[in-house]
Amino acid sequence: MQPAGAAAPLKVDIDEKTFRSAEGVTIVALRGLSFEVRQGEFACLLGPSGCGKTTTLRILLGLDRQFSGSYQLPEGGSKRIAAVFQEPVLLPWRTVEQNIRLALPPRLRDKDLDWLFDILGLSAMRSLYPSELSLGLARRAALARAFATEPAILFLDEPFASLDERTADKLRRLLMTVWAARPTTALMVTHNLREALLLADRIVVLSPRPAHVLGIFDVGLPRHLREAPSLDHLVSEFHKRFSDTV
Known part of the structure; x- marks a missing residue:
């Protein structure tokens, strides 16, 4: 089904999404999944592995149209959608720099991106090819490509998966730095609770498959105060409310 009209910045109302397994069994991935992401908000979809988080993102990106229900994306501004996936997907x-600029409309290919390269620590890497980058640097380039387009909405599908914790934590903080410099409505999929608590304004908590919303957790604490002791407290508060979740 095509996206519905426009009102809320991002509004999701998926009645049901099913697919058939290799054995021919019908599996219900999503059922009664409804939530909103406010303008300029960084939200996380949090739920157990296999619950339907990435399926939801694929629907919102228009990559899967076989579902019942509707969704509406933000209007105004650039109207562009950007996505960062688990794999950087850079042209080898x-x-x-060419990978990042290719994502821009032709009239913007020469825009000044120095600020973006500086924030993400890529200034010295602009002329390198993907084969010359570590996975961490390649994922920085993928983040830069997404933000360079100044999208109306940014989708992120576990962009720090498979990285060692030190590298992942550095990239999370770089993401927050660049997002704070140019805030945009963002929805990120993760099954990592501490990651969600570090990054998000609000966490949309999903049930096991078929996914529906168990509740919304408002983080509340300013990001610059989200260090280890405060994160430990947030984890405790989260588990008090969602005792059987992630």
């Missing part, structure tokens, strides 16, 4: 025959 293009440099870092």
Whole structure:
């Protein structure tokens, strides 16, 4: 089904999404999944592995149209959608800078991106090719490509998965730095509770499959105060409310 009209910045009302397994069994991935993400908000979809988080993102990106229900994306501004996936998906025959600029509309290909390269620590990497980058640096380039377009909404599908914790934590903080410099409505999929508590304004908590919303957790604490002791307290508060979740 095509996106519905426009009102809320991001509004999701998926009645049901099913698919058939390799054995021919019908599996219900999503049922009665409804939530909103406010303008300029960074929200996380949190739920156990296999519950339907990535399926939801694929629907919102228009990659899966076989579902019942509707959704509406933000209007106004650039109207562009950006996505960052688990794999950086960089063109191997293009440099870092070329990969980033190719995502821009032709009239914006020469725009000043120095601020973005500086924030993400890529200034010295602009002329390198993807094969010359570590996975952490390649994921920085993927983040830069997404933010360069100044999207109306940014989707992130576990962009720090498979990284060691030190590298992942550095990238999370870089993400927050660049997002704070140019805030945009963002929805990120994760099954990592501490990651969600570090990054999000609000966490949309999903049930096991078929996914529906168990509740919304408002983080509340300013990001600059979300260090280890405060995160420990937030984890405790989260588990008090969602005792059987992630």
